[in-house]
Each structure stands twice: as C-alpha cells, then as structure tokens.
Amino acid sequence: MLDVRxxxxxxxxxxxxxxxxxxxxxxxxxxxxxTGLGLLGYFVLHIIxxxxxxxxxxxxxxxMARVSGPLFLIGEYLVFIAFAFHAINGxxxxxxxxxxxxxxxxxxVYPYRTSLDVQRPLAVGAVxxxxxxxxxxxxxFFVWH
Amino acid sequence: xxxxxxxxxPDFIQDIAMxxxxxxxxxxxxxxxxxxxxxxxxxxxxxxxxxxxMTVLEGLWQLxxxxxxxxxxxxxxxxxxxxxxxxxxxxxxxxxCNTQIAELESSFVTVAPLPNFxxxxxxxxxxxxxxxxxxxxxxxxxxxxxxxxxxxxxxxxQSREELERYxxxxxxxxxxxxxxxxxxxxTDALYSGPMPLTxxxxxxxxxxxxxxxxxxxVLAGTAxxxxxxxxxxxxxxxxxxxxxxxAIQLMKRELVLDFLRLRRHxxxxxxxxxxxxxxxxxxxxxxxxxxx
Numbered sequence: 001m002l003d004v005r006x007x008x009x010x011x012x013x014x015x016x017x018x019x020x021x022x023x024x025x026x027x028x029x030x031x032x033x034x035t036g037l038g039l040l041g042y043f044v045l046h047i048i049x050x051x052x053x054x055x056x057x058x059x060x061x062x063x064m065a066r067v068s069g070p071l072f073l074i075g076e077y078l079v080f081i082a083f084a085f086h087a088i089n090g091x092x093x094x095x096x097x098x099x100x101x102x103x104x105x106x107x108x109v110y111p112y113r114t115s116l117d118v119q120r121p122l123a124v125g126a127v128x129x130x131x132x133x134x135x136x137x138x139x140x141f142f143v144w145h
Numbered sequence: 146x147x148x149x150x151x152x153x154x155p156d157f158i159q160d161i162a163m164x165x166x167x168x169x170x171x172x173x174x175x176x177x178x179x180x181x182x183x184x185x186x187x188x189x190x191x192x193x194x195x196x197x198x199m200t201v202l203e204g205l206w207q208l209x210x211x212x213x214x215x216x217x218x219x220x221x222x223x224x225x226x227x228x229x230x231x232x233x234x235x236x237x238x239x240x241x242c243n244t245q246i247a248e249l250e251s252s253f254v255t256v257a258p259l260p261n262f263x264x265x266x267x268x269x270x271x272x273x274x275x276x277x278x279x280x281x282x283x284x285x286x287x288x289x290x291x292x293x294x295x296x297x298x299x300x301x302x303q304s305r306e307e308l309e310r311y312x313x314x315x316x317x318x319x320x321x322x323x324x325x326x327x328x329x330x331x332t333d334a335l336y337s338g339p340m341p342l343t344x345x346x347x348x349x350x351x352x353x354x355x356x357x358x359x360x361x362x363v364l365a366g367t368a369x370x371x372x373x374x375x376x377x378x379x380x381x382x383x384x385x386x387x388x389x390x391x392a393i394q395l396m397k398r399e400l401v402l403d404f405l406r407l408r409r410h411x412x413x414x415x416x417x418x419x420x421x422x423x424x425x426x427x428x429x430x431x432x433x434x435x436x437x
Contacts, residue, residue: 005180005263006180006262006263006264006265006266006270006271007178007180007183007185007186007263007264008263009186009258009260009261009262009263009264009270010260010261010262010331010332010334011260011261011328011331011332012331012332013331013332014331015260015261015327015328015330015331015332016328016331016332021235021236021237022376022378023377023378023381025375025376025377025378025381026328026376026377026378026381028376029328029374029375029376029377030328030376032374033374093374093375096375096394097375097394097397097398097401098394098397098398098401099394099395099397099398102390102391102394102395103391104309104310105309105310105311105312105313105314105350105388105391105392105395106309106313107309107312107313108313108316108385108386108387108388109386110386112383112386112388114377114380114381114383114386114388114390114391115377115380115388115390115391115394116377116380116381116390
C-alpha cells in the first residue's frame with residue numbers, strides 16, 4: 001500500500017466552536033460542553049473556598065468576604081443558568097441515547113427527514129424549560145432575596 | 146430578463162436567466178497543497194463562468210481545463226453514488242457533484258478538502274483512518290455457517306420489516322462527509338466516527354447477522370458510540386439521508402439493554418428452502434463463473 005504522509009487538517013477545538021455552517025443541535029452540543037466546563041470550574045472554586053474552614057473561623061470569614069460582592073452574585077447566577085441548561089439538556093441526551101424520540105429507521109427519500117427533526121420537540125422543550133428556570137432563578141437571586 | 150411570474154421564487158427567475166444564455170461569473174476560492182512544494186495549505190482565487198444547473202464539480206473541471214491544470218481532487222460517478230467527491234464547500238461537507246452552484250446562493254464558492262483528515266494534495270483527503278475504523282467494526286454478516294457464506298446455495302430469509310431495520314443505514318457511500326462534520330471526531334482521534342459506527346449498527350440490526358457479541362467488544366470501548374453527544378451534524382450533512390446520529394443512538398440503546406441483560410437475542414434467520422420441481426427458464430442464462 002502507498003504510504004501517504006499528508007498535511008494535518010483536524011479541526012480541533014475549532015470543530016466545536018465554529019468554522020462551518022452548523023445546525024441548532026451542534027450549538028446545543030457546544031453549549032452543553034461549555035456549561036459542563038463552567039460547572040467544573042465552579043466546583044473547583046467551591047472546594048477551594050469551603051476548604052478554608054479547615055484553617056479556622058477567621059480564614060473562613062475572610063474567604064467568604066472575598067466571594068460575597070455583586071460580581072460574585074452575578075457569577076453565581078451564571079453558574080445557576082449553566083446548571084439549569086446542563087441538567088435539562090443532559091436529561092434530553094439520556095433519553096435520546098436510550099433511543100427515545102429519535103424515531104425508527106426509515107427509507108431515505110429526498111428531502112430527507114432525520115432524527116434531528118423527530119427529536120426537535122425535545123430540544124425545544126429542553127431549552128424552554130431551562131429558560132423558565134433561568135428566569136425563576138433570576139427572580140430568586142435578585143428580587144425575592 | 147423575462148417578467149417575474151406570479152409567486153415565482155427568485156432562484157427560479159435566476160434559473161430562467163441562466164438558461165437564456167445569461168451565464169454568471171462566480172469566484173472559486175480553492176485550497177491548494179502540494180506536499181513537494183508547500184509547507185502549509187494556501188488559498189487561491191479563480192473566476193469562472195457558471196450556468197444554470199452547473200455543479201461545483203463541473204466548476205472544478207472548468208478550472209482544471211482553463212486555469213489550474215495541476216489541481217487535484219477525487220471524483221468518479223458525477224451522480225452522488227460513488228462518494229468520491231466529498232469536499233468542504235462554503236463551510237459545509239458536501240458532495241461536489243451533488244451541489245449546484247446556484248444552491249449556494251453566493252457568488253463565492255469556497256472549496257477545501259474534508260477536514261479531520263490529513264491532506265494528501267489539494268482537495269484530496271487521506272481517508273485511511275476512516276476505512277481502518279470501518280474494518281475494525283466487522284462490517285459484514287457474521288454467522289456460524291461459514292461454508293454457506295463462502296459458497297451460497299440459497300438465500301437467507303428476511304421479511305420486509307426485518308429489512309427496514311437496517312435499510313436506511315445501508316445507503317452509506319463512505320464519502321466521509323459525516324466524519325468531517327463531527328465535532329467529537331474533530332478533537333478525538335480515538336473515536337471511530339459516525340460512518341464506521343453506523344455500519345456496525347447496520348449489521349447489528351440485520352436479522353441474518355449473529356455478530357453483535359463480537360462487535361460489542363469494539364463498540365463498548367473508547368472508540369465506540371459513547372463519545373457521541375448528539376451534535377447531529379453527521380445526519381445534517383449526509384448526502385444520502387443515512388442519519389448516522391440515529392444509528393449511533395439506537396446502538397447505544399442496544400448496548401445498554403445488553404449490559405442490563407434485557408436485550409432480546411434472536412437466532413439469525415435461516416436459509417430459504419430451495420423450491421423443488423422448478424426449472425430454469427431457457428431465456429435466463431446461467432450465472433457467470435466466479436472470478437474470486
């Protein structure tokens with residue numbers, strides 16, 4: 001066989017973030033990953049802050065004072081939005097991975113109808129539910145408290 | 146230009162203008178790479194005349210004949226069947242022969258090799274990793290009656306309903322468009338990708354096949370379907386409507402059911418009984434001698 005050594009052309013992270021004419025589900029995929037990374041970052045920060053309690057009450061109060069400004073309140077709200085989207089979209093993905101909502105194999109006749117069209121109500125419902133949670137969370141963060 | 150017909154779409158009017166001989170010009174922006182000369186790919190622009198119904202592939206031929214004789218790409222059938230001319234056209238993986246310039250709705254046609262594969266030269270991607278992954282998932286009927294498979298005497302039984310469980314996935318032409326569009330494959334070289342996994346599901350759901358157990362060892366590993374998170378881009382770009390995203394989700398369900406020992410294992414279908422007392426009609430010739 002001919003040994004070919006071509007020029008690397010893997011999209012890498014650009015494959016997640018851009019570089020093409022993507023569809024809606026592609027953006028949900030990217031948002032799911034970004035919110036997942038955001039939540040991971042929050043958990044690391046959370047562990048660092050709460051671990052200060054091990055160094056005494058003064059260290060704990062100093063740490064809490066550092067993360068109690070309005071900027072951190074907005075940050076916490078963003079974490080809540082990320083959580084709402086990631087959790088609900090995650091449930092959608094679990095359902096899809098169990099074959100729920102994607103339809104059965106069909107004979108492809110142009111114009112093709114794919115599983116993306118079949119599961120569209122799930123995707124729209126997940127985004128709407130996340131949006132409702134984000135609004136309710138916003139009221140709880142900034143109005144009711 | 147003829148007067149606009151009531152309710153006519155703008156592209157329809159454009160088509161009329163083109164068939165009347167008013168050809169338009171488009172700018173082709175083509176990615177070049179010569180492994181003997183270039184350190185990295187480079188872009189070059191060409192201006193060509195386009196006419197109604199002209200495909201991106203026909204534009205490339207025109208380029209080769211008039212302005213870029215050294216331009217390299219793969220193509221064969223010109224009718225969306227062979228899967229050779231998969232390219233990255235205006236930001237989307239498509240077949241060049243199956244894409245009309247008019248449908249791009251732009252005076253610029255950007256053509257690059259399919260991403261996520263190394264570039265051999267110009268618009269030619271190295272699809273070897275895809276075919277290697279395809280081989281690994283055992284894309285053929287696996288049965289215990291090997292002698293019958295090697296030298297068939299009759300057909301295997303299969304009902305219409307059983308056929309429809311995999312027919313959609315068997316339309317795959319291995320063009321690689323789904324692999325180029327997959328964001329997971331873009332960052333993860335270990336992932337098999339949509340095409341090989343779809344073909345694994347095609348055979349797993351074939352009632353004549355008994356190879357799920359063997360394929361499972363590959364599919365349950367890191368190369369398997371669990372790296373797919375349903376971006377759905379593979380199904381959106383597939384030029385044959387194969388819907389790889391659906392195949393991969395159905396495969397995940399089978400793997401989950403199998404893990405929970407809830408998957409119904411059915412015996413592969415039997416051979417159709419050979420009819421007795423049937424004579425070949427004289428106008429039907431004998432099959433040619435086997436060559437392999």
